Amino acid sequence: MAAPTPTRPRRRGHDPESVLSIAVHVFNERGYDGTSMEDLARALGVTKSAIYYHVPGKEQLLGRALDRALDGLFAMVADERAAAGPAIERLEWVVRQSVRILVDRLPYVTLLLRVRGNSVTEQAALERRREFDRFISRLVKEAAADGSLRPDVDPALVTRLLFGTVNSIAEWYEPARGNASPDDLADALLKMAFNGLRSRPAAQG
Amino acid sequence: MAAPTPTRPRRRGHDPESVLSIAVHVFNERGYDGTSMEDLARALGVTKSAIYYHVPGKEQLLGRALDRALDGLFAMVADERAAAGPAIERLEWVVRQSVRILVDRLPYVTLLLRVRGNSVTEQAALERRREFDRFISRLVKEAAADGSLRPDVDPALVTRLLFGTVNSIAEWYEPARGNASPDDLADALLKMAFNGLRSRPAAQG
DNA sequence: TTGTCAACTGACCGAATGTTCGGTAAACAC
């Protein structure tokens, strides 16, 4: 006889996961505060009250989304490749991985980048984000200290410009369209930020 | 006898200008949709209804703010220095001016960069912004076409990364604090974007 | 056929929203 299906087949309708991903999509379109539960219901094809069967409420939806973004970033900085080797190489690796995470988890990271701290949920996310930023900041300072970065620009400023560039990808990137792959994107970004846009008469090796 | 003061002394209280600047400040703190008229009233030190004596409503407040940002940007692209000379030099000038405008009109530009198109006011601002972006895009393409930019990165991508970097300044710049001046900021940004962060054994001229 | 239960509806709640309006106190003009 057939074994009782171990994970229930979820024969139709939504589950917490599908609600989250659709909700985050709408949050990014209209902004979290600009999105009503009615808007979400419409996007899900159900009534408002059905949402509460799957998730506890609007703010928890936001919290779960922000955690997805932050968990990805913290998993990266915990990797040994962010801790061992020359600072400049670790920095390049972290930039490349940041681009990858941003693209892989685009809607979640986009949401994170727009958080202003209007609730405890947002404040908690902001605090985790600041911790990530401090890690990056330290890494840039190390690279500057060992002479790998040009000495005429303040490392704190480099950190902001470099990761400002990375984060700005969230403003326009659409994976479906004919956009560059995450790797090509990271290549272009690293070329610009580390070697410069200007064409050179004869390049170094 | 004293001539009747030509511009009324506005003996006390607010005027449309002070309401706008304080409102925009609060909009940037909490987001436009996250800001209630009650929030604005509190920041202004009056009741909600007093606001309507000075301005027609919340959305018009937003509209006026967005126009301040956009007018600044369009005044720049109308300048002859954006139209004459080698493309690469015009591009550098436009980047530098963009940084200056962003800093000069920081709260207004910040607000503009967060608009998502939730109302006709926002949609109109988005359309004007897209027109500005098209101008920039053309300029980068010209610089690429005449060989001033490295040929191994798509000009459309360069546009997004370069102005993504510029716009990201709005996320952290605080003029009051010990931040760099607009000029120093533009210098650092141009050094990174055009010449690269990497220190070089021997520099070119 | 009966019962169970996941998934949902529709009516509703209190609170908050942007906005309006009648009134009013202080400053000024004469």
Added chain:
DNA sequence: GTGTTTACCGAACATTCGGTCAGTTGACAA
């Protein structure tokens, strides 16, 4: 003083908000 204007208050407005809850539906098991 008398009248007018400026800048505001307080109460109320209709609407929308996030959220609750009793009930219904339809797939499945026994």
